[in-house]
Amino acid sequence: MELPGPLVLVDVDGVLNPARSHALGYWRHWVFPAGLAHRLLLNPSHGPMLTELAGAAGAELVWASYWRNRANTWVAPRVGPRPFVWFEDDPDAASQLARQPDLGRHLMVKVDPVTGLTDSHMEQARAWLDSLHR
Numbered sequence: 001m002e003l004p005g006p007l008v009l010v011d012v013d014g015v016l017n018p019a020r021s022h023a024l025g026y027w028r029h030w031v032f033p034a035g036l037a038h039r040l041l042l043n044p045s046h047g048p049m050l051t052e053l054a055g056a057a058g059a060e061l062v063w064a065s066y067w068r069n070r071a072n073t074w075v076a077p078r079v080g081p082r083p084f085v086w087f088e089d090d091p092d093a094a095s096q097l098a099r100q101p102d103l104g105r106h107l108m109v110k111v112d113p114v115t116g117l118t119d120s121h122m123e124q125a126r127a128w129l130d131s132l133h134r
Contacts, residue, residue, distance in 0.1 A: 006129060007084035008054045009064035014089030014113030017041055023115060041116075049122055057129035064088070083132055085125045089113040105132070 017040050026041040054061040064086060083105040094108040107128040109121050
Protein backbone atom coordinates (compact mmCIF):
# COMPACT_ATOMS: atom_id res chain seq x y z
CA MET A 1 0.00 0.00 0.00
CA GLU A 2 1.46 3.34 -1.07
CA LEU A 3 1.57 6.12 1.52
CA PRO A 4 -0.20 9.37 0.67
CA GLY A 5 1.97 12.18 -0.65
CA PRO A 6 3.01 15.28 1.28
CA LEU A 7 0.78 18.29 1.85
CA VAL A 8 1.46 22.02 1.52
CA LEU A 9 -0.89 23.78 3.96
CA VAL A 10 -1.40 27.50 3.42
CA ASP A 11 -2.91 29.96 5.88
CA VAL A 12 -4.47 33.12 4.46
CA ASP A 13 -4.48 35.98 6.98
CA GLY A 14 -0.93 36.99 7.85
CA VAL A 15 0.55 34.66 5.21
CA LEU A 16 -1.09 35.47 1.88
CA ASN A 17 -2.91 38.51 3.30
CA PRO A 18 -0.28 40.51 5.27
CA ALA A 19 -1.13 43.27 7.72
CA ARG A 20 1.09 45.87 6.05
CA SER A 21 -0.97 47.82 3.55
CA HIS A 22 2.03 49.10 1.54
CA ALA A 23 3.83 45.78 0.96
CA LEU A 24 5.34 45.50 -2.52
CA GLY A 25 3.58 43.34 -5.11
CA TYR A 26 0.25 43.22 -3.30
CA TRP A 27 -3.09 44.33 -4.66
CA ARG A 28 -5.93 45.51 -2.44
CA HIS A 29 -9.25 43.69 -2.78
CA TRP A 30 -12.53 44.10 -0.93
CA VAL A 31 -14.71 41.08 -0.27
CA PHE A 32 -18.06 40.93 1.50
CA PRO A 33 -18.53 37.57 3.27
CA ALA A 34 -21.93 37.54 4.97
CA GLY A 35 -22.36 41.14 3.86
CA LEU A 36 -19.42 42.41 5.94
CA ALA A 37 -16.57 44.28 4.23
CA HIS A 38 -13.16 42.64 4.57
CA ARG A 39 -9.93 43.97 3.04
CA LEU A 40 -7.55 41.53 1.39
CA LEU A 41 -4.03 42.28 0.20
CA LEU A 42 -3.03 39.58 -2.24
CA ASN A 43 0.11 39.11 -4.31
CA PRO A 44 -0.72 37.51 -7.68
CA SER A 45 2.72 35.82 -7.80
CA HIS A 46 1.92 33.61 -4.77
CA GLY A 47 -0.49 31.35 -6.67
CA PRO A 48 2.06 30.24 -9.28
CA MET A 49 4.81 29.97 -6.62
CA LEU A 50 2.71 27.67 -4.40
CA THR A 51 1.46 25.62 -7.34
CA GLU A 52 5.04 25.10 -8.57
CA LEU A 53 6.23 24.15 -5.07
CA ALA A 54 3.48 21.56 -4.64
CA GLY A 55 3.91 20.21 -8.17
CA ALA A 56 7.69 19.83 -7.88
CA ALA A 57 7.30 17.91 -4.61
CA GLY A 58 4.34 15.81 -5.73
CA ALA A 59 2.40 17.44 -2.89
CA GLU A 60 -1.23 18.42 -2.54
CA LEU A 61 -1.90 22.14 -1.98
CA VAL A 62 -4.45 22.63 0.82
CA TRP A 63 -6.06 25.73 2.35
CA ALA A 64 -5.47 25.87 6.11
CA SER A 65 -7.01 29.15 7.06
CA TYR A 66 -8.45 30.46 10.30
CA TRP A 67 -7.56 27.29 12.22
CA ARG A 68 -5.85 28.68 15.33
CA ASN A 69 -6.00 26.03 18.08
CA ARG A 70 -8.68 24.13 16.16
CA ALA A 71 -5.92 22.85 13.86
CA ASN A 72 -5.34 20.15 16.46
CA THR A 73 -8.86 18.88 15.90
CA TRP A 74 -9.45 19.66 12.23
CA VAL A 75 -6.03 19.23 10.60
CA ALA A 76 -3.77 16.93 12.63
CA PRO A 77 -6.07 13.88 12.76
CA ARG A 78 -6.73 14.11 9.04
CA VAL A 79 -3.13 14.32 7.91
CA GLY A 80 -1.95 11.52 10.19
CA PRO A 81 1.52 10.31 9.18
CA ARG A 82 1.54 12.27 5.87
CA PRO A 83 4.48 14.68 5.61
CA PHE A 84 3.37 18.28 5.34
CA VAL A 85 4.61 21.86 5.13
CA TRP A 86 2.45 24.48 6.81
CA PHE A 87 2.85 28.19 6.09
CA GLU A 88 1.44 29.83 9.23
CA ASP A 89 1.69 33.13 11.08
CA ASP A 90 0.14 32.05 14.40
CA PRO A 91 3.03 31.90 16.92
CA ASP A 92 1.34 29.08 18.88
CA ALA A 93 0.77 26.74 15.93
CA ALA A 94 4.18 25.03 16.10
CA SER A 95 3.88 24.27 19.82
CA GLN A 96 0.34 22.98 19.32
CA LEU A 97 1.51 20.62 16.58
CA ALA A 98 4.47 19.47 18.69
CA ARG A 99 2.03 18.13 21.30
CA GLN A 100 0.28 15.88 18.78
CA PRO A 101 1.27 12.20 18.95
CA ASP A 102 2.04 10.36 15.71
CA LEU A 103 1.73 13.48 13.61
CA GLY A 104 4.43 12.43 11.18
CA ARG A 105 7.14 14.44 9.46
CA HIS A 106 6.31 18.09 9.02
CA LEU A 107 7.79 21.54 8.67
CA MET A 108 6.12 24.63 10.13
CA VAL A 109 7.26 27.68 8.16
CA LYS A 110 6.72 30.72 10.38
CA VAL A 111 5.53 33.73 8.35
CA ASP A 112 5.64 37.26 9.74
CA PRO A 113 2.02 38.47 9.52
CA VAL A 114 3.19 42.00 8.73
CA THR A 115 5.14 41.12 5.58
CA GLY A 116 3.47 37.85 4.49
CA LEU A 117 4.84 35.02 2.37
CA THR A 118 8.28 35.59 0.81
CA ASP A 119 10.68 33.80 -1.53
CA SER A 120 12.72 32.81 1.54
CA HIS A 121 9.74 30.89 2.97
CA MET A 122 9.25 29.13 -0.35
CA GLU A 123 12.93 28.12 -0.51
CA GLN A 124 12.80 26.76 3.05
CA ALA A 125 9.76 24.63 2.14
CA ARG A 126 11.25 23.50 -1.18
CA ALA A 127 14.49 22.34 0.50
CA TRP A 128 12.56 20.36 3.10
CA LEU A 129 10.24 18.77 0.53
CA ASP A 130 13.25 17.87 -1.64
CA SER A 131 14.83 16.15 1.37
CA LEU A 132 11.84 13.77 1.52
CA HIS A 133 12.96 12.22 -1.77
CA ARG A 134 16.55 11.55 -0.66
